[in-house]
Amino acid sequence: MEHWYSETLRHILTAVVTSAVTYALLRQAKRVPAQDAAGNLVLRQPPLYRAMGLISAAIGVIMLFGTLLSINWERMRYDAHEQMGFGGAMLGALLFCGLSVPILQASATALTLTPLGVASNGPRGQHTFLLWHDITAVRYNLLTHELKISTPQACIKAGRYLIAFDRLVVELTHRLRLTPIQMGLPA
Incomplete structure (x- = not known):
């Protein structure tokens, strides 16, 4: 029996x-x-x-x-606990692998x-270029921690943990005359 502590x-x-990890x-x-x-300046993730x-x-x-190596395949046919454990482990494996992508x-x-x-x-060789004067919207998403920079034709997303993310915000502020609050960045 596990103790509360x-x-x-x-x-x-x-x-x-x-x-x-967040601090780092x-x-x-x-x-x-x-x-x-x-x-x-080239901004990348750390x-x-x-x-x-x-x-x-x-x-x-x-x-x-x-899970695949330790499962008792004979017992799994009729044991609901074994089936649920297998399903949970597969779901966890899928979650971790899916999160890594x-x-x-x-x-x-x-x-x-x-x-x-x-x-x-981009990671698959995509190249997107947005001219400063074509940028129509800059919005920060608090859920995904991404800054979305948009033109009518395309958009670029910049993750919060980019090296020199603050420099990007300063550049956007200078070029577009937007405040960080107008971009949706937390104060």
Whole structure:
């Protein structure tokens, strides 16, 4: 029988780890951004972001193979508890593997701030370029922590944990005459 304090300790540990990772990501986002050959700022996700995606994928794969190798297939035919445990483990594996996909895609995306506009190089070779004077809307989504920069033809999303995200906000403020509050950024 588990004691109440082991459950409480688990919740406290989860909160501490989550807070530490968020703090580390925000701290890395304050780093000096890279520059390309032309001297333009290149904004990328910090290395910790990619590591989180790889860890999530690894947890999902371990859960999948661990469940497949340890399940009692004979008992699973007639035991509802065994079936529910198998379903829960498969759901957990799918959740972790599915979570890793958008994280790894975001970590492979780079934004480049140029004098003419902002460019995005996506994970599958997509290239989007928005001219400063064509940008019609800039909106921050509190749920996804993404800044959506839109023109009538296209849009670019910039994750909150990009290295030098604050520089992007300053550039948008300067070029578009918008305040961070008007963009929907929290105060």
